[in-house]
Amino acid sequence: LLAAPxxxxxxxxxxxxxxxxxxxxxxxxxxxTFGEPVAYLTEQMQxxxxxxxxxxxxxxxxxxxxxxxxxxxxxxxxxxxxxxxxDKVDLLLSGGAPDTVNPVSDQAEVNGVPxxxxxxxxxxxxxxxxxxxxxxFKWTYLFCFGVEDIHAAxxxxxxxxxxxxxxxxxxxxxxDGNAWGRAMPPALEKAGFKFIDAGRYTPLASxxxxxxxxxKAAGVEIITGTMIPPDFTTFxxxxxxxxxxxxxxxxxxxxxxxxxxxxxxxxAENLTCEVAWAPEFPYKSGxxxxxxxxxxxxxxxxxxxxxxxxxxxxxxxxxxxxxVLKRSKSIEDASAILQAxxxxxxxSIIGPVDWKSGTGPSKNISKTPIVAGQWERAAKGDxxxxxxxxxxxxxxxxATGTVKLL
Numbered sequence: 001l002l003a004a005p006x007x008x009x010x011x012x013x014x015x016x017x018x019x020x021x022x023x024x025x026x027x028x029x030x031x032x033t034f035g036e037p038v039a040y041l042t043e044q045m046q047x048x049x050x051x052x053x054x055x056x057x058x059x060x061x062x063x064x065x066x067x068x069x070x071x072x073x074x075x076x077x078x079x080x081x082x083x084x085x086x087d088k089v090d091l092l093l094s095g096g097a098p099d100t101v102n103p104v105s106d107q108a109e110v111n112g113v114p115x116x117x118x119x120x121x122x123x124x125x126x127x128x129x130x131x132x133x134x135x136x137f138k139w140t141y142l143f144c145f146g147v148e149d150i151h152a153a154x155x156x157x158x159x160x161x162x163x164x165x166x167x168x169x170x171x172x173x174x175x176d177g178n179a180w181g182r183a184m185p186p187a188l189e190k191a192g193f194k195f196i197d198a199g200r201y202t203p204l205a206s207x208x209x210x211x212x213x214x215x216k217a218a219g220v221e222i223i224t225g226t227m228i229p230p231d232f233t234t235f236x237x238x239x240x241x242x243x244x245x246x247x248x249x250x251x252x253x254x255x256x257x258x259x260x261x262x263x264x265x266x267x268a269e270n271l272t273c274e275v276a277w278a279p280e281f282p283y284k285s286g287x288x289x290x291x292x293x294x295x296x297x298x299x300x301x302x303x304x305x306x307x308x309x310x311x312x313x314x315x316x317x318x319x320x321x322x323x324v325l326k327r328s329k330s331i332e333d334a335s336a337i338l339q340a341x342x343x344x345x346x347x348s349i350i351g352p353v354d355w356k357s358g359t360g361p362s363k364n365i366s367k368t369p370i371v372a373g374q375w376e377r378a379a380k381g382d383x384x385x386x387x388x389x390x391x392x393x394x395x396x397x398x399a400t401g402t403v404k405l406l
Contacts, residue, residue: 014052014061019331021321022065022083023093024104029071030228033257034096034119037311038066040299045318048287053325060331065089069100077103084111090331093317097253098124098175105129105140114337115140116320119313122146122365123183128175133362141341143320143353145370146361147183150274153372154224154250155191156392157272160403163222163247165193168215170225170235173200180226180252196220203228208235212244226252229260236267247405248272258306261375261384268375268384270404275373275388277312277350282396285349287319292349316348369394374403
């Protein structure tokens with residue numbers, strides 16, 4: 001936890017009452033990679049809005065209170081309650097898979113606090129919170145892709161390979177895994193693939209022998225699903241030990257980030273995954289004016305790690321938050337901030353965020369682009385780099401090279 005808030009202050013006199021933004025993200029635990037860029041982005045926001053935000057002729061200091069969900073839904077709910085009850089935040093932000101986003105959003109919904117989230121597919125955000133697109137939320141909004149968009153990206157990627165089209169699914173018994181497991185089989189079968197579901201497993205499982213045995217018996221050549229990094233590492237190690245060698249592995253969440261790839265070493269070469277943001281995305285930040293390449297270059301100059309897609313998504317989260325607050329007619333009335341959210345039509349560094357037009361699967365959802373890529377080396381001895389290999393439906397995002405089999 002960051003006990004002291006980041007106070008964006010510089011120069012002019014402010015109105016007596018500050019604007020308080022609460023951000024909950026996983027900066028420790030199995031999903032800690034999602035929270036890696038938050039400290040950097042907090043400093044970036046200091047530069048961008050250090051002079052405060054003007055609302056209805058008054059200039060307000062901005063305080064950002066950052067809490068660590070520890071990759072634990074119960075902890076996420078607990079720190080969100082603190083932000084609401086003790087700190088009395090005006091706006092809640094969250095990101096980093098359903099494990100954090102859903103409990104934060106649930107507390108916001110119950111307590112009537114405006115909330116914006118990202119980096120969580122819309123299906124677990126909606127269905128994982130016991131709702132449907134026809135029964136929208138009042139206070140909680142999300143901008144992100146959907147599971148169906150990941151599937152489309154994977155199908156486009158797999159169509160560029162030579163396999164028997166038999167796909168094995170790896171889904172944890174959690175909000176993310178259940179959403180994928182519900183939506184993926186019919187989508188893949190419609191696309192001409194045979195789907196083998198080995199059943200749900202408990203997160204942080206120590207034995208994947210049952211799944212591996214099922215996949216080997218069915219002749220699976222492609223594996224897919226959504227797994228936290230430790231689960232994939234366990235599965236991948238046991239698959240090698242038990243002689244299961246698929247031709248393609250396209251897994252959500254497990255190896256989206258350079259740090260997770262580094263931990264896998266050479267075993268990560270030619271793994272494939274979704275790409276929610278990369279420097280090739282042709283968008284700029286409406287807050288700082290940076291494009292993807294510029295943002296990544298600045299980040300990697302000041303950090304000891306490589307940038308992942310979460311840098312763009314969390315940057316966009318701050319962008320949208322600032323845009324919403326600037327358009328709010330009052331911060332004394334939560335419904336005024338909520339109205340500004342519902343009227344959002346904003347161009348962010350990851351693409352358009354639009355709740356106003358109502359074109360998403362529900363009024364709470366604005367869909368953002370996603371494509372598919374592969375971790376590969378430009379030359380022997382080079383570090384692995386994520387290269388976009390399939391971008392069906394997004395002609396403005398370039399895909400390069402051919403897909404390599406494992």
